[in-house]
Amino acid sequence: MQALTIHQAAETTGWTPRMLRYIERIGLIEPARTESGYRQFGPGELQRLRTLRELLAEHEIGLGDVAFALRMSSDESLSGAVDDWLEATPQRPETVSADEWLEWEQQKHARIIAALTTTKPMETAA
Amino acid sequence: MQALTIHQAAETTGWTPRMLRYIERIGLIEPARTESGYRQFGPGELQRLRTLRELLAEHEIGLGDVAFALRMSSDESLSGAVDDWLEATPQRPETVSADEWLEWEQQKHARIIAALTTTKPMETAA
DNA sequence: GCAACCTTATCAAAGCTGTGTCAAGGTTAG
């Protein structure tokens, strides 16, 4: 096994050296360094860089999206909060649960009065 | 049941009407409509919008990030591909401390040297 | 039937992303 320099890695992966530094900067790769600071791209990084290109192309996503996914995967409180938000009331606003309805009823006056000083709520469609 | 108009919903949730339309546009909410096309924000929607603000503020993420998380949660092939890519990541320890980082860098160097056998392209540091 | 909403569509500006390029300086190979 061998390690490639940034230019060599760029050639074999299809990225530019500039982009390899950028991808490292946003946390998606972390090449080893020589003592003098040169990046060393091993087989693992090269494979990751190639599959990264495929990932972006096949799903039309951006580097920032992958960086966010990485952040979610390593920050449990973040992924938990996001997942909770997504799970709550998934689509179809038509369906309001009994609990939500009850809570709404109980706090309706406080909410509406606090929020609406001059107008009234609209009539629900048939 | 009563529903709020977009302006009323904006006031109770802290968003602007403009942003409520934008949030709908990127797929994060889907308010019901009256027969004539007016958006109707029910209790579920309002709660969702409030927690969305908290989510963004507490974790310093953007609407686009949440939209991407939604896309991942509803596109199994996308989330699978992203997760696969992330799993192959040589994750570094959770740390943030400068000291720990430096120490880790040094250790990583040693690890890489052990893993890579020198051949042509680049002299792996001694 | 008018005032005050609502709708969609469009223009605009500020900010972020992705990318190139260049500069100043350190490293390495021949």
Place this chain on the structure above:
DNA sequence: CTAACCTTGACACAGCTTTGATAAGGTTGC
């Protein structure tokens, strides 16, 4: 020693995101 690399940092620019403002027209309440 010199050429050809490497490093970080900065300037730049196109394009996309986010957000506001505004216009043209429909709906609703009094």
